[in-house]
Amino acid sequence: EAGVAQSPRYKIIEKRQSVAFWCNPISGHATLYWYQQILGQGPKLLIQFQNNGVVDDSQLPKDRFSAERLKGVDSTLKIQPAKLEDSAVYLCASSLEATYQETQYFGPGTRLLVL
Amino acid sequence: AQSVAQPEDQVNVAEGNPLTVKCTYSVSGNPYLFWYVQYPNRGLQFLLKYITGDNLVKGSYGFEAEFNKSQTSFHLKKPSALVSDSALYFCAVRGRGANNLFFGTGTRLTVIP
Numbered sequence: 737e738a739g740v741a742q743s744p745r746y747k748i749i750e751k752r753q754s755v756a757f758w759c760n761p762i763s764g765h766a767t768l769y770w771y772q773q774i775l776g777q778g779p780k781l782l783i784q785f786q787n788n789g790v791v792d793d794s795q796l797p798k799d800r801f802s803a804e805r806l807k808g809v810d811s812t813l814k815i816q817p818a819k820l821e822d823s824a825v826y827l828c829a830s831s832l833e834a835t836y837q838e839t840q841y842f843g844p845g846t847r848l849l850v851l
Numbered sequence: 852a853q854s855v856a857q858p859e860d861q862v863n864v865a866e867g868n869p870l871t872v873k874c875t876y877s878v879s880g881n882p883y884l885f886w887y888v889q890y891p892n893r894g895l896q897f898l899l900k901y902i903t904g905d906n907l908v909k910g911s912y913g914f915e916a917e918f919n920k921s922q923t924s925f926h927l928k929k930p931s932a933l934v935s936d937s938a939l940y941f942c943a944v945r946g947r948g949a950n951n952l953f954f955g956t957g958t959r960l961t962v963i964p
Contacts (some may be wrong), residue, residue, distance in 0.1 A: 739894045740894070740896075769951070776956070776957075777956055777957075778855075778941050778943070778954025778955050778956050778957055779895070779941075779952075779954050780954070781952070783950035784951065792951065792962065829895075835946075836883050836945050836946075836947055836949070837883050837900070837902040839885070839897050839900060841885070841897060841899075842894035842895040842896070842897075842953060843894050844892070844893050845893075845894050847892075851932055
């Protein structure tokens with residue numbers, strides 16, 4: 737079974753530029769998550785989708801971050817404009833359902849450096 | 852509010868010795884507890900989880916964890932450490948009614964040959 741796929745793996749941009757990350761979850765997984773992991777910290781949830789609807793985006797900085805999952809499969813996370821403090825690893829995860837005990841499976845992440 | 856504490860940033864253990872990585876949590880109601888491992892330049896890999904039932908949970912690669920409700924702990928253990936176990940370990944908790952996993956800050960495990 738293929739895991740969660742993410743691209744690109746690495747991205748370097750200058751502040752105020754825009755950037756987009758792509759995620760393809762495990763086949764059949766209805767729930768998709770985007771996490772931000774800053775160096776030295778644990779991952780923090782940015783947004784959660786159930787199929788193509790948003791379940792929780794309370795931690796998403798909506799003035800600069802946006803995400804979509806139009807067909808309920810793959811998803812895109814965008815930052816526009818980027819700030820220095822956005823330098824982090826962006827992790828995508830998926831789970832079969834959104835129930836509390838469901839295991840989340842993570843992709844390899846996209847490492848973003850904002851200069 | 853939910854929180855997770857991993858009191859040790861770094862744990863060193865000799866190969867072949869038992870290892871323990873500590874985790875304590877705070878959550879309203881019954882917790883769902885998870886351990887993940889992160890190797891360099893890779894995402895988080897699921898190791899094991901506690902949902903209900905037996906307090907001793909067995910997971911991947913010979914790891915196990917013991918849920919202790921009175922001490923609000925979920926320590927990760929392995930009877931005999933391997934050099935290949937060297938990685939960053941994250942404990943996470945999800946309370947009933949919470950949408951997301953809440954992660955600790957991670958513990959770096961180094962197994963010394």
